[in-house]
Amino acid sequence: xxxxxxxxxxxxxxxxxxxxxxxxxxxxxxxxxxxxxxxxxxxxxxxxxxxxxxxxxxxxxxxxxxxxxxxxxxxxxxxxxxxxxxxxxxxxxxxxxxxxxxxxxxxxxxxxxxxxxxxxxxxxxxxxxxxxxxxxxxxxxxxxxxxxxxxxxxxxxxxxxxxxxxxxxxxxxxxxxxxxxxxxxxxxxxxxxxxxxxxxxxxxxxxxxxxxxxxxxxxxxxxxxxxxxxxxxxxxxxxxxxxxxxxxxxxxxxxxxxxxxxxxxxxxxxxxxxxxxxxxxxxxxxxxxxxxxxxxxxxxxxxxxxxxxxxxxxxxxxxxxxxxxxxxxxxxxxxxxxxxxxxxxxxxxxxxxxxxxxxxxxxxxxxxxxxxxxxxxxxxxxxxxxxxxxxxxxxxxxxxxxxxxxxxxxxxxxxxxxxxxxxxxxxxxxxxxxxxxxxxxxxxxxxxxxxxxxxxxxxxxxxxxxxxxxxxxxxxxxxxxxxxxxxxxxxxxxxxxxxxxxxxxxxxxxxxxxxxxxxxxxxxxxxxxxxxxxxxxxxxxxxxxxxxx
Numbered sequence: 001x002x003x004x005x006x007x008x009x010x011x012x013x014x015x016x017x018x019x020x021x022x023x024x025x026x027x028x029x030x031x032x033x034x035x036x037x038x039x040x041x042x043x044x045x046x047x048x049x050x051x052x053x054x055x056x057x058x059x060x061x062x063x064x065x066x067x068x069x070x071x072x073x074x075x076x077x078x079x080x081x082x083x084x085x086x087x088x089x090x091x092x093x094x095x096x097x098x099x100x101x102x103x104x105x106x107x108x109x110x111x112x113x114x115x116x117x118x119x120x121x122x123x124x125x126x127x128x129x130x131x132x133x134x135x136x137x138x139x140x141x142x143x144x145x146x147x148x149x150x151x152x153x154x155x156x157x158x159x160x161x162x163x164x165x166x167x168x169x170x171x172x173x174x175x176x177x178x179x180x181x182x183x184x185x186x187x188x189x190x191x192x193x194x195x196x197x198x199x200x201x202x203x204x205x206x207x208x209x210x211x212x213x214x215x216x217x218x219x220x221x222x223x224x225x226x227x228x229x230x231x232x233x234x235x236x237x238x239x240x241x242x243x244x245x246x247x248x249x250x251x252x253x254x255x256x257x258x259x260x261x262x263x264x265x266x267x268x269x270x271x272x273x274x275x276x277x278x279x280x281x282x283x284x285x286x287x288x289x290x291x292x293x294x295x296x297x298x299x300x301x302x303x304x305x306x307x308x309x310x311x312x313x314x315x316x317x318x319x320x321x322x323x324x325x326x327x328x329x330x331x332x333x334x335x336x337x338x339x340x341x342x343x344x345x346x347x348x349x350x351x352x353x354x355x356x357x358x359x360x361x362x363x364x365x366x367x368x369x370x371x372x373x374x375x376x377x378x379x380x381x382x383x384x385x386x387x388x389x390x391x392x393x394x395x396x397x398x399x400x401x402x403x404x405x406x407x408x409x410x411x412x413x414x415x416x417x418x419x420x421x422x423x424x425x426x427x428x429x430x431x432x433x434x435x436x437x438x439x440x441x442x443x444x445x446x447x448x449x450x451x452x453x454x455x456x457x458x459x460x461x462x463x464x465x466x467x468x469x470x471x472x473x474x475x476x477x478x479x480x481x482x483x484x485x486x487x488x489x490x491x492x493x494x495x496x497x498x499x500x501x502x503x504x505x506x507x508x509x510x511x512x513x514x515x516x517x518x519x520x521x522x523x524x525x526x527x528x529x530x531x532x533x534x535x536x537x538x539x540x541x542x543x544x545x546x547x548x549x
Contacts, residue, residue: 042523045375047369050369053370067378067382109332109334112332114265125319135240139282151179152316154181155315156173158182158215159180171312226281230299267410337416342394350423351398352430352432354432359374371518376438411491417494418494430503433492438527439512440508450505450507450508454480
């Protein structure tokens with residue numbers, strides 16, 4: 001990974017940063033970041049008119065038109081797809097010719113799909129075959145194409161890999177084209193006093209959820225055909241009962257009729273070649289027992305021993321094989337990123353500032369307006385663009401501003417962009433991600449706390465940010481989180497997986513996350529504006545450094 005180095009004329013010491021950022025351009029940029037500008041943009045983007053900005057839905061198209069119009073008003077150039085304009089026959093007779101032009105939109109074809117009605121799971125063991133019943137003994141996580149999978153079974157423990165700790169549940173196993181049996185969790189997950197827990201426990205809220213995503217990615221990268229998930233100590237069949245009164249309950253709904261939700265459909269980038277990904281099924285307690293019967297694996301004892309020894313214990317399950325068949329209903333949809341550009345004097349290098357503008361949409365009369373997640377980050381991107389233009393100066397390097405679609409569906413917009421970038425991906429030198437920058441967590445009594453995660457090995461980001469807080473009297477208490485992880489549940493991970501260093505601001509978790517109650521009346525506008533100010537100062541400084549190498 002390339003390192004970002006200051007030249008001698010802009011060394012990372014407070015006096016040089018101060019000298020660099022004392023220019024009138026910086027002051028003009030900061031003056032453009034006002035409460036009114038932030039609130040005015042957020043009020044519309046998170047209003048009912050945009051219908052929750054669900055990926056590929058009407059409200060998201062309305063929102064993307066609005067974002068593009070704001071970029072245009074601020075004077076940014078389009079950075080999206082190139083299209084042709086064809087004059088009318090009358091204009092052609094008068095000499096007009098077709099011409100190409102850039103738009104603000106990067107259009108993306110997505111596959112939208114859900115499970116069909118027919119699912120099958122059969123286990124072969126000891127010369128007999130057992131056919132399990134769908135939603136009695138197993139459930140299926142949809143894949144994008146109906147398929148059948150049949151192979152021997154390979155037990156891969158937790159299916160966990162940690163390169164830093166030299167731990168690999170797949171070591172010595174060939175799992176390509178095979179069905180694996182995998183336990184939920186990670187070494188030591190159920191013993192918080194153990195050395196294994198201290199070594200392998202992921203830090204941060206929702207970190208275990210993101211770890212599950214990473215485990216799925218690892219299995220897919222290894223060419224696994226299907227995954228049989230077992231959750232020790234939990235019988236998943238309790239979720240499949242059909243006669244529980246008011247069985248559907250959450251913070252805003254209680255009833256016995258299932259609502260339509262974001263989870264009804266999955267989305268995927270279809271790509272240029274067929275990439276199905278592993279089928280995932282979850283088992284009831286009795287089905288899990290049958291899969292492991294006669295293998296010598298007692299899950300409780302196995303977990304205790306692995307927690308103590310911290311050494312993988314995976315193996316082929318001799319004499320065990322399975323057959324899995326799934327059906328799928330699918331259709332193609334279009335969604336779009338919004339891309340705008342401030343060209344630099346050097347147009348061969350770029351910094352990308354982005355945030356996803358999609359949210360969860362509108363279902364059964366409820367609108368998930370997503371004021372914090374992530375209308376706030378989108379407004380952050382637009383307002384930094386406004387500030388950069390307000391400097392009245394041309395940056396040394398190109399700055400790309402992006403509002404991503406499909407983040408809630410698997411980072412699809414940013415993943416598409418890094419594979420179809422405005423500049424070659426090797427010319428993108430840094431990425432700033434804004435995601436949920438407007439709320440206070442429960443323990444943030446002063447309303448000034450936020451986090452800044454960044455690629456470890458770039459301490460200048462922390463040093464610069466600390467200097468900016470002091471120099472411009474910005475009242476934020478920022479927790480710095482250097483990391484080498486390339487995973488995570490936000491769009492910075494799409495860049496990290498391409499070895500593009502990033503930094504990422506987030507204000508705080510709250511109970512309204514992913515509910516229809518994430519509304520503008522709960523926003524901390526002062527904190528949001530301050531996070532935008534810090535982002536602008538970092539972006540404008542990096543865009544004007546003498547040397548990036």
